[in-house]
Amino acid sequence: MKVATWNVNSLKVRLPHVLGWLSSNQPDVLCLQETKLEDSLFPLAALQQAGYLAVFSGQKTYNGVAILSRVAASEVVYNLPDFNDEQKRMIAATINGVRTVCVYVPNGQDISSDKYQYKLAWLAALRKWLKNELVRHPKLVLLGDYNIAPEDRDVHDPQAWEGNVLVSGPERAAFHALERLGLRDCFRLFDQPEKSYTWWDYRMLAFRRNLGLRIDHILISGALGCSRCNIDRAPRKLERPSDHAPVVAEIAC
DNA sequence: ATGGCTTCATAGTGAAGA
Numbered sequence: 001m002k003v004a005t006w007n008v009n010s011l012k013v014r015l016p017h018v019l020g021w022l023s024s025n026q027p028d029v030l031c032l033q034e035t036k037l038e039d040s041l042f043p044l045a046a047l048q049q050a051g052y053l054a055v056f057s058g059q060k061t062y063n064g065v066a067i068l069s070r071v072a073a074s075e076v077v078y079n080l081p082d083f084n085d086e087q088k089r090m091i092a093a094t095i096n097g098v099r100t101v102c103v104y105v106p107n108g109q110d111i112s113s114d115k116y117q118y119k120l121a122w123l124a125a126l127r128k129w130l131k132n133e134l135v136r137h138p139k140l141v142l143l144g145d146y147n148i149a150p151e152d153r154d155v156h157d158p159q160a161w162e163g164n165v166l167v168s169g170p171e172r173a174a175f176h177a178l179e180r181l182g183l184r185d186c187f188r189l190f191d192q193p194e195k196s197y198t199w200w201d202y203r204m205l206a207f208r209r210n211l212g213l214r215i216d217h218i219l220i221s222g223a224l225g226c227s228r229c230n231i232d233r234a235p236r237k238l239e240r241p242s243d244h245a246p247v248v249a250e251i252a253c
Numbered sequence: 254a255t256g257g258c259t260t261c262a263t264a265g266t267g268a269a270g271a
Contacts, residue, residue, distance in 0.1 A: 009270085010260060034270090036261075061261055062269075107271060110255095147271070166271065199271065202258035213271075243259075243271080 001096055001251050003029040005143035005216055006235075007104070007199075007244035011035040011066070014242055015043055017235055021246065022050050025232070028070050029095055030246075031102035031143040035064030042066070057088045065091045065102045065144070073100070083125035090126070092133070097253065098224070099137035101130070103144035108165035116165060119147070123174035130181055138223040139253055142183060145216050145244065148175045150185065154214035156195065166215060183219035186229035186249040198231055199244045207236055218249045225252045 004027045008014040011032060022030065030052070035042070037058045047054055047068060057078045058064035065088060067073060073093035080090050092101040103126065108119035134140055148171045152158040161167045179185070187196070197212025204211065220226055229249040236245045 013260075034260095107269080109269080109271085164271090201271070204257060206258095215271080240259090 001029065001098065002027045002248065003031075003100070003141060003143060003218065003251055004246050004248040005031040005033070005102070005145070005218060006246035007033040007145040007216060007242060009034050009036075009242040009244065011037055011043065011064070012041070013240065015046060017238060017242070019046065019050050021232075021235055022052060022068070025248070027248065029100055030068040031100070032066040032068065033064070033102070033104035033145045034062075035066055036061060037064055055091060055093050057091045059088045063088045063104055065089060065104050067091055067093055067095070067100055067102050069093075069095045069100075071096060080122070080125050080129050082129070083122070085122070089122070094137070097139060098251070099133060099140040101133070101140065101142045101144075103142065103146070105145060105147045107147050108171070111163065111165055111168055119165070120170055120174065123171070127174070127177050127181065130178070130183075134181060134221055138221060140183075140221040141224060141251060142178070142219040143217070143247075146175065147215055148172060149213045149215050150175045150217075153194070154197070156197065156211045156213065161213075166213060178219060182222045184222075184226075186218040186220055186226045186251070187214070187231075187247065189226055190229060196231055198247055200236065202243050216244055216247050218247055220249075220251055223253070226250065227252060
């Protein structure tokens, strides 16, 4: 099963890119983040025409997540249970017998801000919920924009980023706590090119200079295997791109 | 260079992202 995750930074603006990417790559599942669309505006018809069904949880202006799939999704959960959250950042569904969890982890803005505390609380709630979810669904994949670069090699300039959100100790500890639930980072199961990133700032010609971070990830539970995982930089080269690139993995039961 | 883009809300600028 080919699965992918992509922070599209507005599905309204990026719909042509998404449709083009689906057509060229033919994934079984594509998780989207930052759709920035109310549910009533979700482009179901256009996606259906491309051969995909969708479940989604969106809001105006910010956040919003969706799971596109060739076959129907079941047992859909919207938002983290037991975590009071206005922001639409999680959707989970079972597809082909695999529990598929799509997340848009808070950015955190700055380690001194309330948003950083919200980010850490959100990650703790995610971990707590996943621990139970893994008991009920041993075959589980967690895809999304984690807004965490797990290691220094995931950062173009670790010194410049030191002390910043996305790389701080507590955020990385939260990522490794997910790994301690038995989840494995598909990307690091294989030899990968050095300086592999999934996000590049729109400013400073960052993409052209490859000044990026690897913050979008696909984690799989122990009951699943992975035969391939890569970052697709192609959509980042298009006109009016998202600032994130898709991550793709081939997983098997 | 505490930002050099981009999106979205708006109707001239400001928040937020990462």
